[in-house]
Amino acid sequence: MPSQTTTPYDIVASYRRLLSEDPDLTQPVAAIESLILGLANTPATTVSETLDLVSTLTAQLKAGIPNSISLSAGTDLFQQYLITNLQRPSARGDFDQIRSHLVQNGRLFVERAKAARADIAGYGRHFIRDGNTVLTNGGSRVVGALLRNAAESGNGRGRGTIRFRVIYVGSPSGCGKSASDNETAANIAALRERDIPVAEIPPTAIAYCMDTVTSCFVGAEGVVENGGIVSRLGTYQMAVLAKAAGKPFYVVSESHKFVRLYPLGQRDLGIDQRVVEFKTGKGVVVESARGQTDGEGGDSLVVGESKVDYTPPSFINGIITEVGVLLPSAVSEELIKIWF
C-alpha cells in the first residue's frame, strides 16, 4: 500500500460506487476502471512498483467481493495489457508519460466495451425471425439491447419488421427490487411499447412453455475456457430443458467477459455459495470434505440473488460476441488471441 497519500485507496468501495453510478457498466469493465483510478491516484515511479500495485489492488478486490469470477476477467485482462505495454522497448523515457498514456488507453478500452453491446445486437438480430418466440432469463442488459434492436430493425417508424414474441422468466423471489429486476422491467416495457408481445412466467413454468419456444437467449457473467458459461442460478436449468426439447440455446456476451477458468462441475467454480444447505433440528450439517471451505473468508459467502451456476458447453449452441458468433469450442482460440 502507498504511504504518501493521506487516505489509502479503497478499491472495493470505488468498484461498488462505479457499478451503482453507471447502470450500463458490466463487472469486468468496472473492475478495470477502478484499477485505472487506483493507478491514477497512487504515485508509483517504477515499472515493477506499478505492476506490484496493480496485483495488490486486484487481490484486494477479489477478496472483498464474494463472486469474483466476472470481475476477474477484467482484472486479468488489464494486468495482461499492462505487462505487454510496460515491457515494450519504446517504454524507456519518462515514466509519468507512460503512465498517463496507459490510463488514457484504459479509458478507451472502457468506451469500446460499452459500444460492444451495439455490435452484439447487430449480430444477434439475425437469429430472430418472423414468428419466433424467444425465451430469456431476466436481468441481462445485452440480451435486452439485442431484443430491442431486433424490435426496431429496419423500419423508420421505430417499429420493426420482425414480428416475434418474448417470454421473460421472472426471478424466484417474485417482486424484485434489485437493479437487475428494474432492468428487466424496463426492457419489458420498452418491448411492449414497440408492439412486441411479452409474457412473464415464473421459473417453474419453463418446461411448460418450452414447446412453444423457438430459441433461448441468455446473458453471462463469465465465459469459461471450455466454452461453458457462469451465469445466474437457473440458467443451467433453462439450458437442460432447452436441450431436452431440442431448442437452440444462445449465449450473448461481450468478449471481455472471457475468463481463464476451467471448471469441472458446479462446485468447482472457486467461490463459496451454499445453494443446498442441509439442516436438521440440531442445526446445519457441515460437509467438511467437500472443498467448499476453499473460500478465503467467512464473509466471502455468496448470498441471495447473486448465486450463480455453471452451464457446460454441450448445452450451448452459440456464443454471440462483438467479434462474431462463436461455437463454444472457439472460445479457447479467442482466449489465446487475447492473452498471447
Place this chain on the structure above:
Amino acid sequence: MASVMQRGQDEPFDVVSTYHRLLSEDPELTMPVGAIEALILGLANTPASTVSETLDLVSKLTAQLKRSIPNPISLSAGTDLFQQYLISNLQRPSAKGDFDQIRSHLVQNGRLFVERAKAARETIAGFGRHFIRDGNTVLTNGGSRVVGSLLRSAAESSNGNGRGSIRFRVIYVVSPSSGSVEESESTANIAALRERDIPVATIPPTAIAYCMDQVTQCFVGAEGVVENGGIVSRLGTLQMATLAKAAGKPFYVVSESHKFVRLYPLGQQDLGIEQNIVDFRTAKGSESGTERREVKDEGVADMEVETGSSKATGVASKPEDAVDYTPPHLISGIITESGVLLPSAVSEELIKIWF
C-alpha cells in the same frame, strides 16, 4: 341449484360450499374424497324416492361442483368414481325393495370408502419406504401430504427410539412467492423431518438442475393420474421430471388410486381447463383477446364448438393453482395403495375400477 327436488327442504343443498367446508375442516382430505363426501351429504339431505331421481340428482350436483372450481380434474376422479359406484349398486337385482334402505346402505358404504381412502396413505407409505435406502438423497416438490407421510414413515421405520434406521437426506423445492396452504404444508413436513434428524435442505425452483447430480431419486404427489400413466400436478412438476430424466435419476409419483382420472391429454393445452400461464401482452393489452377473434375467423365449424365447451368452466385458475401435465415416459413408477405400478399399468387399473 337442484330446484326440482326442493319440495320438502327449507334451504337448498349447496354442494359447492359443503365441498369447500369439508376440505377446510379436515386437512387430511384429498379433493376427490372431499367431492365424494359432499355428494354423499347431498344424497342424505335431499329426499329422492326413485333410482333415476337419485342418479339425476347426483349428476346435477356433480355438474355444479365442476363448474365452480377452476381446476376440476382432481375432484372429477372422485365424482366419476362415485357415480359409477352408484350405478353399479342401484342396478343390481337385489336392489328391489325398500328404496330408503338401499339409499342408507349406499350412504354407509360411501362413508366406508372415505375411511379407506384416508387409510390408503399409510399403505402407500409402507410400499414407498422400500425405495429409500441408506445414503440416498431424495428430491421432492413441496405440498404433497402423501409424500410427506411417506418420508416420515421412512424416517421412523423399524426403530423403537422414534429414530429410523434409514439415513437419508431430503431436498425440498420451495417456491418462495406462495403463502398458500401448500407452503404451510411443506413447512410442517420439513419441521417433522428435521425433528427426526433427517437433514433437509430447501432450494428455490431455479436450483433444481444445480443439485440434480447429488440427488438419488425424486418423489412427487399428483392431483390426478391420467389414463396413459401421466400425471396432472402442480406447475413445476413437468420441469422436475424433465431434469430428472436428463440426469438419469428415477422419478416416482406417489398417489392414491382414487385419483385415477379418465382423461387422455395430448399436451399441456389439452387438459380441459383454462389457465393463463403464458400471457402475452403488449402496450395495448393482452394478446389473448386477438387470438380468440382469429380462431373464429377461421370459419371451421367444429372449432367453434370446441372452444365453446372448453370455456364452459368460465372460472380461470389463479397462478398459484396452476397445473401441468407430465407425460408417462418421464415417470419411473407410480406408488399407490394397490402396489407399485408402471405408467403403462394405469389403464389396467382404470379398467378394473370401471368395468
